[in-house]
Amino acid sequence: MRLHEYQAKQVFADASVPTPASTLAETVDEAVDAAEDIGYPVAIKAQVHVGGRGKAGGIKLVDDTEEAREAADSILGMDLKGFHVSKVLVEEAVDFVTELYVGVTMDRGEGRPVAMVSTKGGVDIEAVAEETPEAIAREHIDPAFGMHPFQARKAVYDAGVDREVANDVARVLTTLYQLWDDRDGADVEVNPLMITSDGEVVAADAVMNIDGDALFRQPELQEMGEKAAEGDELEQKADEYGFDYVRLDGNVGIIGNGAGLVMTTLDLVDYYGGEPANFLDVGGGAKADRIANALDMVFSDDNVDSVVFNIFGGITRGDEVANGINQALEQFDEIPKPVTVRLAGTNAEEGMEILNEELVTVEHTLEDAVQRAVQYAKEEEEE
Amino acid sequence: MSVLVDEDTRVVVQGITGGEGKFHTEQMLEYGTNVVAGAVPGRGGQEVAGVPVYDTVHQAAREEDANASVVFVPPAFAGDACFEALDAPGLDLVVAITEGIPTQDMARVYRRLQETDTHLVGPNCPGVITPGVAKLGILPGNIFSSGNVGLVSRSGTLTYQVVDNLTERGLGQSTAIGIGGDPIIGTDFIDALELFEADPDTHVVAMCGEIGGEDEEEAARYIGEHMDTPVVGFIAGRTAPPGKRMGHAGAIVSGSGTGTAESKINALEKNGVAVGDTPNEVAEHVEGLL
Numbered sequence: 001m002r003l004h005e006y007q008a009k010q011v012f013a014d015a016s017v018p019t020p021a022s023t024l025a026e027t028v029d030e031a032v033d034a035a036e037d038i039g040y041p042v043a044i045k046a047q048v049h050v051g052g053r054g055k056a057g058g059i060k061l062v063d064d065t066e067e068a069r070e071a072a073d074s075i076l077g078m079d080l081k082g083f084h085v086s087k088v089l090v091e092e093a094v095d096f097v098t099e100l101y102v103g104v105t106m107d108r109g110e111g112r113p114v115a116m117v118s119t120k121g122g123v124d125i126e127a128v129a130e131e132t133p134e135a136i137a138r139e140h141i142d143p144a145f146g147m148h149p150f151q152a153r154k155a156v157y158d159a160g161v162d163r164e165v166a167n168d169v170a171r172v173l174t175t176l177y178q179l180w181d182d183r184d185g186a187d188v189e190v191n192p193l194m195i196t197s198d199g200e201v202v203a204a205d206a207v208m209n210i211d212g213d214a215l216f217r218q219p220e221l222q223e224m225g226e227k228a229a230e231g232d233e234l235e236q237k238a239d240e241y242g243f244d245y246v247r248l249d250g251n252v253g254i255i256g257n258g259a260g261l262v263m264t265t266l267d268l269v270d271y272y273g274g275e276p277a278n279f280l281d282v283g284g285g286a287k288a289d290r291i292a293n294a295l296d297m298v299f300s301d302d303n304v305d306s307v308v309f310n311i312f313g314g315i316t317r318g319d320e321v322a323n324g325i326n327q328a329l330e331q332f333d334e335i336p337k338p339v340t341v342r343l344a345g346t347n348a349e350e351g352m353e354i355l356n357e358e359l360v361t362v363e364h365t366l367e368d369a370v371q372r373a374v375q376y377a378k379e380e381e382e383e
Numbered sequence: 384m385s386v387l388v389d390e391d392t393r394v395v396v397q398g399i400t401g402g403e404g405k406f407h408t409e410q411m412l413e414y415g416t417n418v419v420a421g422a423v424p425g426r427g428g429q430e431v432a433g434v435p436v437y438d439t440v441h442q443a444a445r446e447e448d449a450n451a452s453v454v455f456v457p458p459a460f461a462g463d464a465c466f467e468a469l470d471a472p473g474l475d476l477v478v479a480i481t482e483g484i485p486t487q488d489m490a491r492v493y494r495r496l497q498e499t500d501t502h503l504v505g506p507n508c509p510g511v512i513t514p515g516v517a518k519l520g521i522l523p524g525n526i527f528s529s530g531n532v533g534l535v536s537r538s539g540t541l542t543y544q545v546v547d548n549l550t551e552r553g554l555g556q557s558t559a560i561g562i563g564g565d566p567i568i569g570t571d572f573i574d575a576l577e578l579f580e581a582d583p584d585t586h587v588v589a590m591c592g593e594i595g596g597e598d599e600e601e602a603a604r605y606i607g608e609h610m611d612t613p614v615v616g617f618i619a620g621r622t623a624p625p626g627k628r629m630g631h632a633g634a635i636v637s638g639s640g641t642g643t644a645e646s647k648i649n650a651l652e653k654n655g656v657a658v659g660d661t662p663n664e665v666a667e668h669v670e671g672l673l
Contacts, residue, residue, distance in 0.1 A: 106486055108566040108596050108633070111493040143490045184487055213632065214485035216459060244630040248622070259564055259630025260538020260593055263619035264662065267644075270622045271660055279623075281630040312540045312547070314509070314523035315410075344547055346523055366544065367661060 001210045001225040004047045006089045008206035011183070011221075015175050017190070019203045022091035031072035032065060034090035040064055041093040044071045048083040051124070056080055061093055094202050096194035100161060101125050101136070102173050103189025103207075104180040113141045113180065115151065115173055117159040121192035147177040168201040169193065183221060184214030234278075234301055241293045243280055250275025252377045253298030253307040253337070257282050257316060265310045265370065272367075274374030277304045284316055291321070292328035299336045305380035308373035309341040310366060318343040318351030329359040338376040342369035385513035385558040386533070386578040386585070387476055387502060388451070392517050395420045395443045395452040395474070397464045399431045403480075404455035407521050408432050411453075414524040416517040419447040422467075440464075440471040451476040453510065453519045461506065462488030469499050478519045479505035479569070486632070489567040496569055503569025507632065509539035509561035522559065530555020532669055533579035533612075535572060536591035537564050537631070541619060541662070545589060548666035554673065557585040564631030566595070572602035580610050587613050587672045589665055590656075592647055594620030595634045599647040607654030615668040616651040616658040618644045 003011070006024050013019045023034035024047070035042045046058035053059050058080045060071035068090075078085050099122035107114040118136040120128045128135055137158035139151045152170040161169050172193060180188040186209040194202045215222040238245030244259065248266075252274045256262035259281055266276040278301060282294050298307050311321050321343060329335055339360045343351040355362050361376075363369035394411070398404040399421025409432050411418050418434050420443035427438035437443035440452060452474050456464040461481040468477040469492070484506050496503050504511055510520010514527035522539070526546050534556050536542040542561055549556070560575050562568055572590060579585040592599035599618065606614050621644040623629050625636045636642045648658050657672075659665035 106490065106566065109598075109601075111490055111567045113490065143487070143494050181487070184485055186486065211486050213458060213483045214487065217485075244628075246624070246627045246629060248624065256540075258538055258540025259634055260536070260541030260591065260619045261544055263538075263593060263623060263629050263634070264541055264544070264617075266623070267619060267621040268661060276622055279627075279629055312543045314526075314540065314543055315406075315521055345526060345543055365663075367663060 001212050001215065002049050003208040003210070003221070003224055005045065005206055006047055006087070007224045007227070008208035009203070011179065011208060012203055012206050015179055017172055017175050017203050018201055019206070020092040020094050022089050025072065025088050025090055026086060028069060028072040028076060031076070031088055031090050032068050035062065035068040036065065038090060038092050042068065043091045043093050044068065044075055045089045045091060046075050046078070046080055046085040047087040047089055048080050048085055050081045050083055053080065058085065094194045094204055095196055096204070097197050098162070098195040099192035100169060100195065101189070101191045102169065102176060102193050103187065103191065104177050104185065105187045105189070107140065110140055112143060113177070115139045115141060115147060115155050115177055117155045117161065117169070117173060119160050125191055141177065146181060147174060149174065162195070164199055165195050165201055172201060172203070184211045184218055185209065186211050234297065237300070238280070238297060241297065243282065243294065243297065245297065246279040247301065248276050248278055249303065250277045251303050251305040251381060252373050253277045253301065253304040254310070255280045255282060255294045255298060255307065256310040257284065257312065261310065261312055265308065265366070268366065268370040269308070269374060272371050272374045274377055277301055288324040288327040291324035292331065295328050304337055306337055306373045306376035307339045308369055309339065310369060311343050313343065313345035313348060315346070317346050318348035319354055322351035322354035325360065326354065326356045329356070335359055337380065340369050340373040340376065342366055385516065386582050387504070387558060387560065388511050388513045388517050388519055390516055392451050392476070392519070393417050393419045393447065393449045394519060395422055395440060395447070395449045396434070396455060397422050397440060397452055397468065398455035399423060399434065399436060400426050400429070401455060401457070405431055407455065408434060410524070411518055414518050416519065419449050440467045444471040444473055448473070450474060451519060452478070454479040454481055454506070456481060458483040458485070462492055465492045465503065466495060469495055469501055469503070475501060476519070477501055477503045477569070478508070478510050479503065480508060480510060480520055482507040484565070486566060489565065493567050493569065502574070504560060505563040505568060507565040508563030509542065511558065511560050513558045514556050520561065522561065526550065527559065528555035530557065531584055531586040531673065532556045533582065533585035533588040534559035535575040535579070535588065536561055537593050537633070538591060538619065541591050544662045545591060545617065545665055548663045549669060552666055552670050554666065554669060557582060564633050566633040572598050573605045576602060576605060576610060576614070580612050585612060587615065587669050589615045589617070589669055591617045591619070593618060593631070593634050594623050594629065594636050594644050595631070595642040597641060600650040603650035603654040603656060606656055613672045614656045615665050615672065616656045617662060617665045618647045618658065620644045
C-alpha cells in the first residue's frame with residue numbers, strides 16, 4: 001500500500017526528517033492562500049501515485065500569486081496518466097546544490113533489508129541501478145540486529161557524500177530504516193534528498209510503501225491508505241469483494257482459482273491469439289455469492305466480450321463450483337457475454353453434469369476452454 | 384524413495400484446533416500421514432481427530448517423537464509459530480501453509496533458518512506430498528500418483544494442473560513440493576532441485592516458476608552447472624504487466640524489468656531446460672525424457 005507524498009512527508013516530519021514547509025490544498029483558492037503563507041517561490045505538486053509527475057505537468061514551480069493561481073488551476077482536476085488529481089501539495093521551493101537518493105527496501109533475493117545511498121538523486125533510481133549500479137552504495141542489514149550506526153556511515157561515505165553533510169545524511173538514513181522497521185515498510189525512500197547551499201539536508205520528496213499484509217498492526221497507516229486509495233474503479237470494486245484482480249486491456253475475461261493457474265490462463269489466452277481482459281483469482285471455496293461477485297466484476301468491464309472460468313478443484317469441489325455458477329447465471333434474464341467453463345480436479349465430472357449448458361459452454365480441457373473463449377471473443381467483436 | 388516426506392515422517396500440526404487445521408488434519412490422516420500431535424497454546428490435553436494436542440510445539444515434539452510440523456496458524460502469529468518450530472527439538476521439516484505473513488516477520492524467520500539444518504517449506508504454499516505415502520499440507524491427495532517425476536512449484540493450483548496432465552499420460556510423482564508464492568520463502572528452487580538430484584527415484588524434475596524475483600534464473604544456472612537429472616520448466620505470467628502484483632505477494636515484475644517471464648524462460652532454455660508453452664506441453668516434455 002502506497003501513501004501519498006503529503007502523507008509520507010507527515011510521517012517523516014514526525015520522525016524528525018527535515019521536510020520543506022508545505023500545505024495540502026484541494027481548491028485553487030486554498031492553494032493560492034497556502035502559497036502566500038509559505039512565501040514564493042513554491043512548488044505545486046499533484047498528489048497522485050504516478051512516476052515522472054514533473055515531466056507530465058503535475059509539478060510546477062511558481063514565483064507569484066498569478067502563477068500560483070494558474071498552476072493550481074491547471075493541475076487540480078487534471079488527468080495525469082489516467083489518474084484524476086484532486087489534491088495538490090503546496091511546498092516551499094528548496095534552493096539546492098546537490099540531490100541525493102537515500103532509501104531502504106527488502107532485497108527479496110537475500111531475504112534481508114538493504115539500505116541504499118547515491119549521489120545520483122533526483123532521477124529515476126531504478127534507471128541508475130540498471131545503468132550505473134556502482135553509483136549506489138548498498139548496505140545489507142541483519143534483521144536480528146537492525147541497522148548498526150556504522151552501517152549508515154559506511155553507506156554514506158561509500159556513496160561519496162560530502163563529508164560536511166555526511167552525518168546529517170546518515171541520520172536521515174538511520175531514521176528511514178527505523179521507519180521501515182517500525183511501520184512495516186516495503187520501500188521507504190527520499191528522492192531527492194536535497195543539500196542546500198547552507199549545508200542543510202531537506203527531504204524534497206517522500207515515498208512510503210507499506211506491506212499490505214502488515215496493515216493489521218499499523219492502524220494509523222491503514223487509515224491513511226484508505227485516503228490514498230485511487231485508480232481503476234474496477235480494481236477498487238475488487239478490493240471490496242476481496243479478490244485479487246488486475247485489469248488489462250484485452251477482451252477475454254478470466255476467472256480462476258490460484259494465482260499461478262490464473263496467470264497461466266491469461267498466458268494461454270494470449271498464446272491462442274486472444275487478449276486477456278483481467279486477472280481474477282476467486283481463491284478457495286465456491287460459494288455462489290463469491291462466484292456471482294466475480295461474474296459481476298468481469299461483466300462490469302465494458303471491454304469484455306467473452307468469459308472463461310478455469311477452476312481446478314483441490315479442496316474446492318467441482319460440484320459446488322458448478323452449483324455456484326448456475327445460481328449466479330440464473331439471476332440474469334440474459335447472459336451478457338458468453339461464458340465458457342472448465343472444471344478439473346475433485347468432483348469435476350459431477351460438476352460438469354450439474355452445469356446448465358443453456359447458460360454456459362462446458363469444455364473438458366484447459367486448452368479447449370481457452371480456445372473456445374478466444375473464439376467467442378472474436379465473434380462478439382465482429383458483431 | 385522420495386524427498387522430504389516418507390513413511391517415517393511424524394507430524395505435529397500447529398494450529399490444529401482452528402477450522403483449517405482441523406479439516407486438513409483429517410484429510411492428512413485419511414491420506415495415511417502419520418499425524419502424531421497438535422500444538423495450540425491453552426489447548427493441551429484436548430484431542431482433534433484422535434490426535435493429542437499439546438500447549439507447546441516443544442512438548443508435542445518431545446512426547447510424540449515428531450520430526451516435522453505443518454503450520455496452519457493465522458498470519459499475525461505464524462512468524463512466531465515458525466520460530467517455535469525451528470526451536471523445537473528434532474523437527475527436520477517445517478511446512479508453513481499460512482498466506483499473508485508480514486514480509487518483515489518472514490525476513491526474521493529466514494535469518495534464523497540460516498542457523499539451523501531444518502528445511503522450511505513455504506510460507507503461502509500448498510505443502511509437500513509423497514504420493515501414496517504421506518502429505519503435509521492442503522494438496523488434494525486424490526490427483527497424485529506414485530512415480531518418478533519430481534515436482535517443484537511456486538503455485539498450488541498450477542501444480543495440480545501439471546499433475547493432471549502428467550496423470551493423463553500415466554506419469555506418477557516421486558514427491559511434489561509447493562515452495563510458495565511469497566517474496567521470502569524457506570526452501571527455494573535450488574534447495575528443491577538439490578534434493579531431487581540426490582534422489583535415485585526421481586528421474587525427471589518439472590519446475591513451475593512464475594514472474595517476480597530471480598529465483599528461477601539462479602535455479603537455471605544451478606541446473607546447468609550441477610544437475611544430471613533432466614529438468615522441464617514452465618513459467619506463468621508471460622502476459623503480466625509491470626508493477627502489478629498478480630495474486631501472489633511475490634508475483635510482480637518490477638519497474639526496472641527484473642522478474643519477467645521472458646528473462647526466466649531464456650535463462651532456463653540457455654541451461655538446457657525444455658520450457659513448455661502450456662502445462663500440457665510440460666507433461667509432453669517430461670514423457671519424452673523418461
